[in-house]
Amino acid sequence: MSEVYALRRARLRDRCKAGGSQSALISRPANVRYLAGTAPRGAVLLLGKTDDLLLCPGPPEDRPAEGRPDETLRVQTLPGTAGDPAVAAADLAEGQRADTLAVEEHHLTVARHREIRSVVPRLRLTDLGSAVEQLRVVKDEEEISCLRIGAEIADQALGELLESILVGRTERHLALELERRLVDHGADGPAFPTSVATGPNAGRRAHRPTDRRVEEGDFLSVCLGAAYRGYRCEIGRTFVIGTSPADWQIELYDLVFAAQRAGREALVPGAACRDVDRAARQVLDSAGYAEGLPALTGHGVGLEIDEDPQLAPSAMGKLDACVPVTVEPGVHLPGRGGVRIDDTLVVRPEADGGPELLTITTKELLAL
């Protein structure tokens, strides 16, 4: 695995050189993990002119981290009194006779930036921008395999919940139960706070579970995901509680299902992100739900649950093969509830069978 990280750093180094920077300071945790194999809290990665270094604030015992540092990487733990790792890294960059250091201006704070400038005034600070985030968009098969395992775990946890009795239980308890099952099946933990929404709450994106209890006739929408070796996937489903759904429930479900399918079917390499969004969104729009739709109908996943690309009306860029994304349109009717359907898929060329669905729980409208 070490080779993977060294190769990623080599690619980033090429980008830096092309941008005129001799060294780079990576501070955003998911970016550090992507390039170093681990990201202890507060650690930064120096992509040096002569030598790469992971700088961790000490003592290490206070900073438990997932993953292991790549073996080809030098790791240095700073004593508690040594100040900030980012400042120490800049100091080291200057020691390696770099004259420019690219920093992640979208992550580094103004205060830290100022501190670095005062410690190494001769080092020219440039902006690395989202160079690492861009490298992270297209996944290798190892990364996709972690997402696939995470999706299997989420499918299992959800499947078990559906077999249990739901009426009378609170949103909070169902969410906790799902999270326990994720860990039971081998997840590092939930990929994000599990959302369980019943009745009038159903269909709300990222709804925080409340003490409301599941009732007969409710819509029940659930959104969960597993983190597996750092990779985060997402699945969302909506069910009906009781013997038979009401007509409005069936209609709304069919509509959101059609929108979600349109989004999934638009996932081809080379498709514009905004066109994928439009494919899903226009189904809801033309049924009269233009108001109150979420800002995006999907997004990339990986080491973070919400990565590039964004599937949104104003999104730029096109999809590549091997990019995992969610497709998750939904409609929420205030006071009545609603429907969300959310899958994680990997963009694949048609020759390889088209988009690979990672979250395989049925999307039929189940009455539980």
Add this chain to the structure above:
Amino acid sequence: MSEVYALRRARLRDRCKAGGSQSALISRPANVRYLAGTAPRGAVLLLGKTDDLLLCPGPPEDRPAEGRPDETLRVQTLPGTAGDPAVAAADLAEGQRADTLAVEEHHLTVARHREIRSVVPRLRLTDLGSAVEQLRVVKDEEEISCLRIGAEIADQALGELLESILVGRTERHLALELERRLVDHGADGPAFPTSVATGPNAGRRAHRPTDRRVEEGDFLSVCLGAAYRGYRCEIGRTFVIGTSPADWQIELYDLVFAAQRAGREALVPGAACRDVDRAARQVLDSAGYAEGLPALTGHGVGLEIDEDPQLAPSAMGKLDACVPVTVEPGVHLPGRGGVRIDDTLVVRPEADGGPELLTITTKELLAL
């Protein structure tokens, strides 16, 4: 409750004026919540020259938040295409004819700061520093009451766990079980990831639970906390599994207990933070455990689990009454395990009975 928030903003406004700023932009989420009553994800607070405003990125449904905005505060939700709330806030500040805007340079990124400067080039940006964090250090009785309830919840969850059978269960399962119990007893959720550490892991600060199972003869150390109305407390205890602890376990426990008691007893209004740290630390130092001690022996708690003040050798400043802090020394012997004992207390004058212990679970060495 609205008055509380308006009063806090008035205090901050006084500080800003004293520092020469006519308006301030609060972006750090816990600071926004402290001043506005809620902090939807991505929201910022403008403390304007004429008018205060909470700016939230839209649509609101995508941004569930705890708490409610203070009724005296104007809330504005930006459409998804309106750009960043911090930039919009700066624009509004200029519209209110402010000529200076104080920003939280320790939170605002370099990229956002640059964007603000380009949108409102005539507005002079200054540094608010940690003015809000400083206001947050001393708690009012309402805040302390939330911490007290959170501590009761954590005590209950821990007490119930101790009554169950532990041998053979994994660290991960015990941690999840504790988190479920926290929610059962009314917590918003865990205050931080619950730590359960057995055998050689015991006594490690912020240990991430693994699949190791509890065995006879183990030390078991547990650290958990409840979030209640946004306020986060912390309790840590160490137990022995089996009928009778080994001599080295009793000795180590007594030592850490003595250090923790020394720290607690040093909590008086006016005490230097470093002296409280020293009181606890020197007990461990003089027993030969100077190496490998954690960087701090305690810290403030409140809307964040790790706030000012820090109880550490290099800490500046003194304790005031009504400041809640943890006292949490520990010793970890690599390969053997160790002991941590952690309480949340509120600094109180001796006339009021001295430090108020919020986490009341026994600190006897229980053999479970």
